[in-house]
Amino acid sequence: MYLSRLTLFNFKNYEETEFDFSPGANALTGANGSGKTNVLDAIHYLCLCKSYFHSTDSLNIRHDSAFFSIAGKFHLGQDDNSDDVFVGMKAGQKKIVKRNQKEYQRFSEHIGLLPVVMVAPIDQELITGPGDERRKLMDSIISQYDHLYLENLVNYNKVLQQRNALLKQAGKGGYVEASMWQIWDEQLATYGTRIYEARKEFIARFVPVFNRYYAYLTDDSEQVSFGYESKLHNEPLLDLLQKTHSRDLMLQYTSVGVHRDDLELLLNNYPVKKIGSQGQQKSFVLAVKLAQFELIKESSGVKPFLLLDDIFDKLDIHRITRLMELVSNDTFGQLFITDTAEEHIRGVFERINVELKVFKCEK
Ligand SMILES: Nc1ncnc2c1ncn2[C@@H]1O[C@H](COP(=O)(O)OP(=O)(O)O)[C@@H](O)[C@H]1O
Numbered sequence: 001m002y003l004s005r006l007t008l009f010n011f012k013n014y015e016e017t018e019f020d021f022s023p024g025a026n027a028l029t030g031a032n033g034s035g036k037t038n039v040l041d042a043i044h045y046l047c048l049c050k051s052y053f054h055s056t057d058s059l060n061i062r063h064d065s066a067f068f069s070i071a072g073k074f075h076l077g078q079d080d081n082s083d084d085v086f087v088g089m090k091a092g093q094k095k096i097v098k099r100n101q102k103e104y105q106r107f108s109e110h111i112g113l114l115p116v117v118m119v120a121p122i123d124q125e126l127i128t129g130p131g132d133e134r135r136k137l138m139d140s141i142i143s144q145y146d147h148l149y150l151e152n153l154v155n156y157n158k159v160l161q162q163r164n165a166l167l168k169q170a171g172k173g174g175y176v177e178a179s180m181w182q183i184w185d186e187q188l189a190t191y192g193t194r195i196y197e198a199r200k201e202f203i204a205r206f207v208p209v210f211n212r213y214y215a216y217l218t219d220d221s222e223q224v225s226f227g228y229e230s231k232l233h234n235e236p237l238l239d240l241l242q243k244t245h246s247r248d249l250m251l252q253y254t255s256v257g258v259h260r261d262d263l264e265l266l267l268n269n270y271p272v273k274k275i276g277s278q279g280q281q282k283s284f285v286l287a288v289k290l291a292q293f294e295l296i297k298e299s300s301g302v303k304p305f306l307l308l309d310d311i312f313d314k315l316d317i318h319r320i321t322r323l324m325e326l327v328s329n330d331t332f333g334q335l336f337i338t339d340t341a342e343e344h345i346r347g348v349f350e351r352i353n354v355e356l357k358v359f360k361c362e363k
Pocket residue numbers: 011012013014030031032033034035036037038039059060061062063361
């Protein structure tokens with residue numbers, strides 16, 4: 001699978017630009033602020049219908065423009081066929097995603113077609129940020145190989161919103177009819193339990209792969225692991241929901257469920273956030289991403305696009321060498337990598353004897 005042509009109109013700093021990519025390794029070089037990361041984000045948009053960096057689509061419209069559009073020509077199989085994917089948005093209107101000129105009614109139908117893994121400095125938030133970040137990680141990986149998961153997630157969030165609206169309507173310590181509780185609790189429990197089961201299964205598969213990559217990157221003997229934290233370990237969700245009616249009415253929101261799950265990231269059985277050095281934390285995050293890549297590849301049968309943003313900035317030479325070994329031994333498919341120094345990135349790829357196509361971004 002590869003992307004041969006990317007066309008941007010009024011996307012962030014790009015007025016009108018076209019890229020003809022190599023099916024192998026591609027580099028985007030240029031000074032800070034020249035638009036390297038923006039190109040990776042455009043590719044991410046085409047794969048997952050959204051930005052990697054923020055959830056407000058209109059922020060991507062070039063200043064003083066009325067719309068943005070991103071178009072990509074994708075080659076999914078061995079034959080000469082290609083698929084045109086389009087994402088566009090006019091200011092004040094809803095985002096449109098099309099495949100071969102046909103508009104998707106639901107973006108979730110597109111997810112999984114073009115699997116992608118991004119590695120960016122912001123990923124550090126996986127360790128230091130709120131639980132949201134870690135749930136998003138699980139959701140993003142699982143939904144790229146399990147279509148039903150995304151559907152369950154969308155439905156769960158819809159029901160959750162409705163249940164919360166009901167709680168708001170009833171008011172603090174107010175009254176909700178038993179039949180209403182039943183409707184929302186049962187639906188939430190149905191979708192939530194499916195999500196819980198999928199996450200549990202995912203963690204079981206993920207941890208050994210993650211361990212292997214961590215050891216590979218660091219040559220260290222530390223024990224790393226992920227603990228999946230969920231109240232559902234001890235009790236079915238339906239029971240949990242029914243037990244917390246009065247508390248939820250006081251709080252005015254649903255206080256139990258898979259939207260409160262978290263991942264505990266462990267180094268030698270202690271939270272990596274607390275005891276991990278900078279280097280260990282970076283290796284941790286990179287190992288997560290490589291494991292993500294492998295899991296999606298195994299489940300979907302295709303090598304996801306790999307988007308590497310500014311990785312040379314944050315990794316030491318040992319880890320870069322390890323990562324480059326993976327690049328040269330065919331582990332990855334199409335690759336997009338950013339770096340401020342063109343000579344540097346050319347040198348890195350020459351050393352591993354991998355052809356690189358370089359694109360210069362200019363302010
Ligand atoms: N909506 C927008 N309209 C115009 N320019 C934008 C918009 N969003 C971001 N930019 C510009 O994009 C540039 C940052 O691009 P980025 O890809 O992050 O750079 P790099 O990765 O090369 O450092 C900044 O100069 C910023 O002002």
